[in-house]
Amino acid sequence: MELNGAQIEALADLLVDSHDELLSSLVKMRKKHGLSQEQVAERMGISQPAVASFERYDANPTLATIRRYALAVQASIEHRVVDQCCILVAREATGGASRSMSWNPRQSVEWEWAAGETHVKAFVNA
Incomplete structure (x- = not known):
């Protein structure tokens, strides 16, 4: 994407x-x-x-x-790599139409879409 x-x-x-x-x-x-x-x-x-x-x-x-x-300074650092591509644009396919969902990089994002009989659900913590 x-x-x-x-x-x-x-x-x-x-x-x-x-x-x-x-x-x-x-x-x-x-x-x-x-x-x-x-x-x-x-x-x-x-x-x-x-x-x-x-x-x-x-x-x-x-x-x-x-x-x-x-x-x-007696601190530790935790590294985390997050794939933002998957949450920047989430498209819902409905009868040939597609809709983009909004994105806020500081919030968890939950999205789901259905394509025919296939359902995909993803939970992403930004």
């Missing part, structure tokens, strides 16, 4: 938001544990300015750096 431009844009926004949320959560964890940027830098084996750069709103650290920062 191919996504249209609006759906691709919505997915891109979701990915950016989740990246920002990940970095923000790690910085909050550092502060919650009462750790300074200097302490985190020492644990990571880098300089304090490098930690400050990591914590900037426009930072784009590598996954390895994110893991090292998480370890330094």
